[in-house]
Amino acid sequence: GQNIDQPTEMTATEGAIVQINCTYQTSGFNGLFWYQQHAGEAPTFLSYNVLDGLEEKGRFSSFLSRSKGYSYLLLKELQMKDSASYLCAVRDGDYKLSFGAGTTVTVRA
């Protein structure tokens, strides 16, 4: 099985940078995903890492270290619309996803 930990809540100011950490322990690893979920809505795909290193996609970047069982999602130039929950998910050897409980990010003006 998977054990996935991420902080429950984070607060940041508009225009700032926030880093959401995710640590995992897994019996098999086949990639790590980040999803964004606004309140009352469905999760939407943000990023995918399967190799070590940084993946950049506009204002969002995701990093993976497989040896450390660690990932982070970096949100730059925060906007009010970035207020949401961010879900870390690990895919196992059978291609099934296990999700962390999510980190709720609140962006203040």
Add this chain to the structure above:
Amino acid sequence: TAGITQAPTSQILAAGRSMTLRCTQDMRHNAMYWYRQDLGLGLRLIHYSNTAGTTGKGEVPDGYSVSRANTDDFPLTLASAVPSQTSVYFCASSEAASNEQFFGPGTRLTVL
């Protein structure tokens, strides 16, 4: 484009009653999934199907059943609902099991 649709949007159900949550996708994705999302626990996989005609159990399958008669539809049935099945249910699909998953809008189910 519809993507993934779920029905109903929300439902209040008496304990002991049966209920089928519907999920349909028009992307011709091979793999489909059912998750439940509970506060503080995150999304947990109930059942999945890697291709039409096959299904598998996820992390929390007890009390639920699924079928995959064709590519587009993946209904989730609660045979005899219990209050602990109160949750938000999300259906998802992916082109293959190795691709990212796309989620439907969810069904909010309350069992009293």
